[in-house]
Amino acid sequence: MGANRVSQVALKHGLPAAVVGALLFAAAGNGSAQNPPQKASKADLTAADQNPIDTAALNKMLAGLPQVTFDDEGTERRYYVWEGDMLLGRDEVQAMLFAHRSLQAPARQGELLLQVRPDGRPGVWARPKRTLTYSIDCRTFESADNCRIAEQAFTKAARDWENVCPTCGVHFRKAPATAGYRPKDGSGPTFVVRYDPEGYDYLAIAFFANDPAFKRYLGVGPDFFTTDISRDGILRHELGHVLGYRHEHNRAPAGCYFEDNQWRALTPYDPKSVMHYLCGAGGTMQMVFTASDRAGHRTAYGA
Numbered sequence: 396m397g398a399n400r401v402s403q404v405a406l407k408h409g410l411p412a413a414v415v416g417a418l419l420f421a422a423a424g425n426g427s428a429q430n431p432p433q434k435a436s437k438a439d440l441t442a443a444d445q446n447p448i449d450t451a452a453l454n455k456m457l458a459g460l461p462q463v464t465f466d467d468e469g470t471e472r473r474y475y476v477w478e479g480d481m482l483l484g485r486d487e488v489q490a491m492l493f494a495h496r497s498l499q500a501p502a503r504q505g506e507l508l509l510q511v512r513p514d515g516r517p518g519v520w521a522r523p524k525r526t527l528t529y530s531i532d533c534r535t536f537e538s539a540d541n542c543r544i545a546e547q548a549f550t551k552a553a554r555d556w557e558n559v560c561p562t563c564g565v566h567f568r569k570a571p572a573t574a575g576y577r578p579k580d581g582s583g584p585t586f587v588v589r590y591d592p593e594g595y596d597y598l599a600i601a602f603f604a605n606d607p608a609f610k611r612y613l614g615v616g617p618d619f620f621t622t623d624i625s626r627d628g629i630l631r632h633e634l635g636h637v638l639g640y641r642h643e644h645n646r647a648p649a650g651c652y653f654e655d656n657q658w659r660a661l662t663p664y665d666p667k668s669v670m671h672y673l674c675g676a677g678g679t680m681q682m683v684f685t686a687s688d689r690a691g692h693r694t695a696y697g698a
């Protein structure tokens with residue numbers, strides 16, 4: 396807790412409309428975000444949003460966003476927390492701003508939105524790569540109990556995804572702990588589950604199927620252990636990102652925020668989707684799969 400927590404929570408409130416959904420998501424389960432001082436002001440976001448090629452404005456806004464760095468074999472890779480639980484590089488944030496400028500038109504209908512790679516291909520795991528191995532780095536957790544709580548929730552969430560479509564070939568397999576290290580040669584697990592003691596900006600955070608190996612961590616923050624939102628529900632949501640699904644509220648119902656257009660819709664809009672934040676009168680505390688979630692997953696992975 397202490398000063399660090401205050402500054403982290405402050406960053407939450409410095410975030411623009413882009414993460415309003417995330418704020419609601421995070422704030423629903425804990426009462427921690429109370430009148431913090433602002434670091435990145437709404438004005439900073441507005442300035443960057445209105446002119447994404449203004450480097451100074453972009454830098455000022457980025458400086459106020461929570462940041463996470465990854466070690467890519469000795470090279471530090473910096474990412475910004477966007478929409479509450481997505482980690483984007485500088486260029487990706489800028490692309491989001493450009494997309495926002497050009498896509499103020501009404502969002503398309505669609506539920507269980509599938510991430511699309513820059514080359515236009517769907518961002519899913521190819522069939523030969525659907526056994527996703529993971530290790531849980533218990534050393535990062537504050538206690539063995541907390542690691543166990545996280546593992547129980549993770550295991551439930553993973554089994555739930557597997558059971559939606561047994562013929563899709565998606566399997567989560569626990570690998571031996573690798574001290575959180577993921578070598579570039581691919582000898583480590585597909586991803587690592589770890590605790591981030593400073594991760595007050597999110598309940599949990601993940602990566603997309605097409606993200607580089609060094610970014611493949613599923614992190615949980617301190618509020619994960621205190622929130623009223625279902626813990627296995629949170630991890631169902633995060634594993635949804637891992638499988639390539641975007642935020643359901645991307646289609647921007649009132650009260651939510653439209654991120655970008657790098658997705659395609661699999662099913663009609665359903666505000667109760669596991670991928671919907673608590674925003675725009677949508678979202679649920681249990682974050683279970685809806686019939687549409689199941690149908691969309693089978694569409695994306697069944698082929």
Ligand SMILES: [Zn+2]
Pocket residue numbers: 480481632633636642
């Ligand atoms: Zn999310």
